[in-house]
Amino acid sequence: MGMRRRSHSEQSIDSPSWTKRLLSVWTLENIKVVKRVIVSVIGATVLLIGIALLILPGPAFIVIPVGLAILATEYAWARRWLRKIRGIASNVVSGRDRTAQRDSRI
Secondary structure: OOOOOOOOOOOOOOOHHHHHHHHHHOOHHHHHHHHHHHHHHHHHHHHHHHHHHHHOOOOHHHHHHHHHHHHHOOOHHHHHHHHHHHHHHHHHHHOOOHHHHHHHHO
16 A cells, blocks of 8 residues: 555645635625525524424514524515514504504505
């Protein structure tokens, strides 16, 4: 078992062409896609756990907005849902009824 000689086609990890090749793969567009996938997976997981906590014992009304907030960093539909949930929550906390709010707009 002797030492194997390195051919010209094999690159050392210290060579600059190896780092150039790695950096050429990570373009700005690829990084955006990877970030969106990671945010989607984490946000959807947290949101699904929150939905499960509606039935199971746990703080569903805290976990669901957290999941939506994670998804809202990438998706407009999640921002709309989060805005709507914030409005409902502020009405509940302030003691206002949703029907009273609808009647005042008429």
